[in-house]
Amino acid sequence: MQAETPQGLITNVQRFSIHDGPGIRTTVFLKGCPLRCFWCHNPETQRAEPELEFFPDRCIGCQECVRRCPEGAQAVEDGRRVYRRPRCRGCGRCTETCYAEALVLAGRWWTAEELLEELLRDKPFYDQSGGGVTLSGGEPLLQARFSERVLQLCQEAGVHTAIETCALGQWDRLAGLLRWTDLVMVDIKLLDDAAHRAATGAPVRPILENIRRMAEDRPPGWDVIASGLCEAISVGDRRLIVRTPVVPTVNDTPAAIGAIAAFVAGLPKVQYYELMPFHKLAAGKYRSLGLEYRAAALEPPAREQLAVLAEAARRAGVADVRVAS
Ligand code: SF4
Ligand code: SF4
The missing domain is CATH 3.30.70.20 (Alpha-Beta Plaits)
Known part of the structure; x- marks a missing residue:
């Protein structure tokens, strides 16, 4: 009997993406996320239904x-x-x-094979630029069977694979994805569990535990990087990136960033750490979905403030700290 082909719910397949990993990439936005960050830049990916x-x-x-x-x-x-x-x-x-x-x-349903066909359209660009495919969202881990199959098909086709994840989920599912993933980009929003629950609706402890396991249980060849834009890397050169979205009233203080950086610095082989400033480009998406935009009164952090936060991260022990543009 043939195994049932997994299907995934996807909001967007974005070609020629340059901010979701090395080189020119196609980013797949999966629908459904276990967090409810009130500043979310992709609110259309939060609910796990069309x-x-x-x-x-x-x-x-x-x-x-x-x-x-x-x-x-x-x-x-x-x-x-x-x-x-x-x-x-x-x-x-x-x-x-x-x-x-x-x-x-x-939100549209795709089979893994249907998606692969779409992704391979840009293989020449991936090959020329050191790029590949990034599964984002939403949360790829929430559709683990589908995500794993897509990543496997991509790697078998010689395409570099990356995931953007919040790392909240069962370890065995995450481990299944890691098998076929060359680069992991994971966010830490806050280190304090109560504050994390208040801001995102979920605890941070299981997230930190999964990140620690990713860093420590990595297969041979893994390199751990704490966040950032990374250079072009080849298939098989696996990396872990930790990132922090900097959001006013949530974590835009040296104390909050310093606490996260201290955790990152404790991971083996940390190379760099990235701060990603909050922006308000998603306001129209909230309106289109009939959702209240609770971040409407916030302003993106100033460049000078980001420099102060980056310095706090360095003081906490991360040698190379970067700020996304
Ligand atoms: S409004 Fe909703 S239920 Fe009606 S046709 Fe459109 S998607 Fe379907
Ligand atoms: S009435 Fe407006 S929303 Fe409805 S089909 Fe025409 S253009 Fe689209």
């Missing part, structure tokens, strides 16, 4: 969606077209006739 994004500015009022929707979620009230989100079950039918692209479905 969701409709509505961009009212693009709507031309043709009412095709009203005719297509079987749930009455697209309707006309007092002569005006309205979207009743609670009735929507994310089937995506209305998006098929919305030529203005005011309605966009976040």
Whole structure:
């Protein structure tokens, strides 16, 4: 009997990406995340089911969606077209006739083989630039069977593989992904467990435990790097990167960054550590999903402040600290 082909729920396959690992890459955004960071830059990837994004500015009022929707979620009230989100079950039918692209479905099911075919379209660019494929999200670990299969198929096709993960999940599932992963980029938002729960809705202890195991139980050839943009590396040269998104009111103090850096410095073979400043580019995504944007009042950290935080990380024992642009 043939094994069932795993399917994955994906919001976006982004080609020619240059910020998600070395070289030119294709980044796959998987849908579903165990954290609920209120500043999340990809809120459309948080829920593990298809969701409709509505961009009212693009709507031309043709009412095709009203005719297509079987749930009455697209309707006309007092002569005006309205979207009743609670009735929507994310089937995506209305998006098929919305030529203005005011309605966009976040989340489509792919088989691993179907995705591989798409990913291999850019193999010449990966080969020329030292790039490859990055599984991001959302959280690749939440769809572990699918992620593992995609990573395996990529490696077998000679493509460098990377994952961006929050590392919250069962170790055996994470270990399954690591088998086929050349580069791991993992975030630590806060070291204090209560503060981490308040900011993300989840504890940090199991995350730290998984990161420690990744660093210490690595197979031969693994190199541990604490965060950053990394140079082009070849398939088989496995690395672990630890990153911190710097978010005002959450962790933008020397004490918070210093505590994380001290943990990173305790990992074997730490080479560098990266701070990633919060930005507000996701505000429109929150509106399109009907979600409150709780980071609206925050401002991105200033360059001078990031320099102070980087210095705090160095004082905590990480020799090479970098700040993402
Ligand atoms: S199909 Fe699209 S453009 Fe037409 S009314 Fe619906 S949302 Fe607006
Ligand atoms: S996604 Fe489906 S249920 Fe939701 S509004 Fe569109 S057609 Fe209706």
